[in-house]
Amino acid sequence: MFRTVHGDASSADKATRKVGGVYVREPVFEVPVWWLAIRRFFGFFGLAGRKAAKHPVLSSLIALAAWLRIALGSSAFGWLLVGVLLTLSAWAVLHWASFERMVRFPVVSAWRRWFVYERRWHATMAVCGLAVLYGDLEYVPSLRQVRSTRFVDRVIVDMVSGQIPEQWENQAPALAHTFGALSCRVRTVKPRRIALEFMHADPLAATVKPGQLDTDDESHSVDRMPVNLAALPLGVCADGQPWTLRLTTHVLIAGASEAGKGSVVWALLRALGPAIRTGYVAPWVLDPKGGMELSFGEPLFQRFEADSYEGMARMLEDAADLMDRRTRLLRGVARQHIPTPDEPLVLVVVDEMADLTSYCPDRAIRQRIASALSRLLSKGRAAAVHVVAALQDPRKDVLPFRDLFPVRICLRVTEASHVDMVLGDGARDRGATCDLIDPELAGVGFVTVAGVREPVRVRATYHSDSDIAAMVERFKPLIHDAIPAQRSHDLDGKEVDKL
Numbered sequence: 060m061f062r063t064v065h066g067d068a069s070s071a072d073k074a075t076r077k078v079g080g081v082y083v084r085e086p087v088f089e090v091p092v093w094w095l096a097i098r099r100f101f102g103f104f105g106l107a108g109r110k111a112a113k114h115p116v117l118s119s120l121i122a123l124a125a126w127l128r129i130a131l132g133s134s135a136f137g138w139l140l141v142g143v144l145l146t147l148s149a150w151a152v153l154h155w156a157s158f159e160r161m162v163r164f165p166v167v168s169a170w171r172r173w174f175v176y177e178r179r180w181h182a183t184m185a186v187c188g189l190a191v192l193y194g195d196l197e198y199v200p201s202l203r204q205v206r207s208t209r210f211v212d213r214v215i216v217d218m219v220s221g222q223i224p225e226q227w228e229n230q231a232p233a234l235a236h237t238f239g240a241l242s243c244r245v246r247t248v249k250p251r252r253i254a255l256e257f258m259h260a261d262p263l264a265a266t267v268k269p270g271q272l273d274t275d276d277e278s279h280s281v282d283r284m285p286v287n288l289a290a291l292p293l294g295v296c297a298d299g300q301p302w303t304l305r306l307t308t309h310v311l312i313a314g315a316s317e318a319g320k321g322s323v324v325w326a327l328l329r330a331l332g333p334a335i336r337t338g339y340v341a342p343w344v345l346d347p348k349g350g351m352e353l354s355f356g357e358p359l360f361q362r363f364e365a366d367s368y369e370g371m372a373r374m375l376e377d378a379a380d381l382m383d384r385r386t387r388l389l390r391g392v393a394r395q396h397i398p399t400p401d402e403p404l405v406l407v408v409v410d411e412m413a414d415l416t417s418y419c420p421d422r423a424i425r426q427r428i429a430s431a432l433s434r435l436l437s438k439g440r441a442a443a444v445h446v447v448a449a450l451q452d453p454r455k456d457v458l459p460f461r462d463l464f465p466v467r468i469c470l471r472v473t474e475a476s477h478v479d480m481v482l483g484d485g486a487r488d489r490g491a492t493c494d495l496i497d498p499e500l501a502g503v504g505f506v507t508v509a510g511v512r513e514p515v516r517v518r519a520t521y522h523s524d525s526d527i528a529a530m531v532e533r534f535k536p537l538i539h540d541a542i543p544a545q546r547s548h549d550l551d552g553k554e555v556d557k558l
């Protein structure tokens with residue numbers, strides 16, 4: 060390797076280099092200044108050429124502008140610029156969405172790529188330990204692409220050989236701070252390639268209003284299931300897409316007090332509204348908190364229990380018996396019960412599961428509840444008897460059947476360890492920082508989605524009391540317009556103990 064030095068700088072000390080931990084002295088050649096000037100001159104054009112090749116659209120635009128300026132003269136070129144600006148402004152006013160997609164986001168992406176990321180890339184990689192030293196060479200992960208949207212910069216990176224996404228996940232907070240983002244999430248794109256998602260504004264900061272998701276048709280057909288159980292809209296995801304839930308199995312909603320569990324339950328009932336109205340879905344609701352949360356929706360429910368543990372145990376046993384009956388009928392005929400108004404999907408909603416499994420003072424009733432729940436959770440899926448349970452404390456001694464809920468939603472929790480208890484091992488490391496959710500952001504949480512390794516950040520729709528009243532009026536079942544939700548003791552005429 061030759062180094063060019065001139066004048067007094069050509070001391071033996073300056074030609075010493077560290078190679079693979081060993082100091083080596085290299086030969087020193089003195090070169091004339093005119094040679095250095097020529098090298099610098101061509102070096103500059105070489106660099107400009109490489110930059111132009113890297114940003115072909117921008118460099119073509121600059122070249123076109125320069126050519127037009129020369130060909131048209133300054134005054135015609137000035138008018139042309141004014142015309143272009145007016146056209147762009149008209150486009151932005153008339154169709155903001157396409158203007159954003161085709162003009163604003165590409166320009167912002169190019170700007171942020173250079174100004175935010177490229178300028179600090181090498182130093183950041185070195186400081187965060189993501190650049191790799193091998194021999195005397197330093198290998199730096201290459202920044203391939205930056206795509207900016209209103210809230211997120213998606214930075215595509217090719218990792219250095221020997222790296223894994225987990226190394227980047229460990230450095231995610233440092234990367235977020237360095238690049239001035241609220242958070243950084245790491246997603247695997249394909250082997251060796253990852254996407255760093257830097258959130259620079261929170262898309263979930265604003266409350267999601269129910270009208271934003273209102274797409275169901277007013278007719279509420281009775282000939283077929285009027286909602287798509289595989290994609291019930293509950294809110295929005297951090298990337299602005301609707302957050303939908305696949306209701307083909309049991310769902311656990313975990314979160315500290317005031318985390319917004321109630322809003323997820325109401326959003327689900329709202330999404331099922333047309334099916335409740337036409338009788339395809341029958342909510343059986345248990346509100347052990349004395350009906351504080353769910354009694355507003357009583358006209359929507361086929362059964363409702365808020366006053367007695369005995370009544371709640373009986374309701375769960377009835378659900379488990381119904382499930383067994385359906386399973387027997389299905390045997391050898393079909394693998395999945397198809398809900399109809401005569402044999403609807405039964406949605407067993409439990410607000411605060413721990414009240415039933417741990418806090419109920421009567422040991423015998425607690426055991427009956429545990430046994431009915433474990434029967435339901437282990438096989439209610441095929442019989443279309445699904446349990447949706449809200450829970451404050453996800454520890455195993457509070458809810459022993461935690462693992463029997465295939466779908467889990469984790470809102471704000473009080474301890475980092477609770478996240479993995481709800482979403483599964485490693486979920487927090489993969490970005491589900493539910494313990495860091497701002498208490499102001501009720502209804503915000505993380506969910507795991509099939510086929511996606513990283514948990515997705517979501518916010519549930521919020522229904523105010525008047526929204527709930529309107530929902531109840533609109534979706535109360537056609538067939539029991541005049542019949543209130545049944546309590547367990549209504550079914551056999553016996554009096555029951557009160558909570």
Ligand SMILES: Nc1ncnc2c1ncn2[C@@H]1O[C@H](COP(=O)(O)OP(=O)(O)OP(=O)(O)O)[C@@H](O)[C@H]1O
Binds near residue numbers: 314320451502
């Ligand atoms: N999705 C949401 N968007 C905006 N605000 C919400 C949302 N969900 C809840 N809130 C606000 O947070 C408050 C508490 O919500 P909620 O009662 O649903 O919490 P919770 O987790 O069920 O609490 P608890 O377990 O104590 O009953 C609500 O009164 C409301 O003001």
